[in-house]
Amino acid sequence: MSVPLTLLGLLEREPSYGYDLKRDYDSYFGRSKPLPFGQVYATLARLSRDGLVEPGEVEPGDGPDRKRYAITPVGKQEFETWLGEPVEPEPHLQTVLFAKVVLALMLGRSAEQYLDTQRAAHLQRMRELTELKRQNSLIDALLADHGLFHLEADLRWIDMTAARLPSLAEAVAS
């Protein structure tokens, strides 16, 4: 799960305080593992150093959280590129797939196109494993099958998600 890129995506909606980012991150992506405040600010500092976000003026008031961060054009480009790239097809990637779908819907991007790109990447990997299975020993075939069944499970999730995109978009918007 890429915390920096996910925060960048959340910042693309509107400039936000670290506190807002943590709240939204936790409610969408960190339900079982909330993001520590320290990590939010450390990440924002790194993104700022790399020119992907810029902190606003310190606003008057109490508490440490008085800077609003905004995404820069370079940051936008970085996020856009990440969003369009398929995740490396390995088992147990649901959280990254999930984050990309939710962010795409949240930001009005084509989640369907992303899911197609991911589906193609998964099927390509399945083709490679099938070829491996056809040409090698039973032990290799057994290992390839383990990968194939997990990729198939991902694909079922991708199909189900693609079929539900309109209602998911509504749920994310509300």
Place this chain on the structure above:
Amino acid sequence: MNDKASLVVDRRTDYVIEARDVVFDFGETPALRGANLSVREGEILAVMGPSGSGKSTLLHCLAGILVPKRGEIYFSGRRLDTLSDNERSALRRDTFGFVFQFGQLVPELTAEENVALPLLLGGLRRSEALGRSREWFKRLGIDGLEGRRSGELSGGQAQRVALARGLVADPKVLFADEPTGSLDSLTGELVMELLVTAARQDGTTVVLVTHEPRVAAYAGREVMVRDGRVSSLVPDMHAP
């Protein structure tokens, strides 16, 4: 056989099968809404998509079983959808092979007679047809089952007999509609392995309709049918 003579080349193409803006309705229900597809010679193409998306209807149009309401189907550059019923039957019998989800063997015939059927219908002598049929029993590892009737075959055996029947006439294109749909995973993989090996050895083009990714992974490329239209997940790198 004379029907073949009337097939003229309508357009030059590198593709063995092409669909152009194909529309097909079942009564009031639209099944295909402008489907486009091009299949290269020797290619094994998986046609995927959810139930009811139109993928089987597309296969039936490509194979000349159904005639589209609008649009064009080409086989090796020859217009297929405007042929007469008899011409299309002849083309299916002589040039195409078929495997369906449930073997659909003729129960009154023995397994080897079932396999020989396309050759017999094509006018080949019985002894020669049965001879060629038996070669396929060996090739697909089902020799010994030649004399059985479909009721005496397991699902996997029946499907291998059906595959032999689909390939016996050395078709240019094999149309396979969920060929492993009624089989367990292991038997399904065996059938796919045999299908792909035979097709690659003989250079047979395969159009494989399936909703199962593990079956589609035996193909070289896949397209998705959604709401009666075809979309490629990735651009066709070989397209002219």
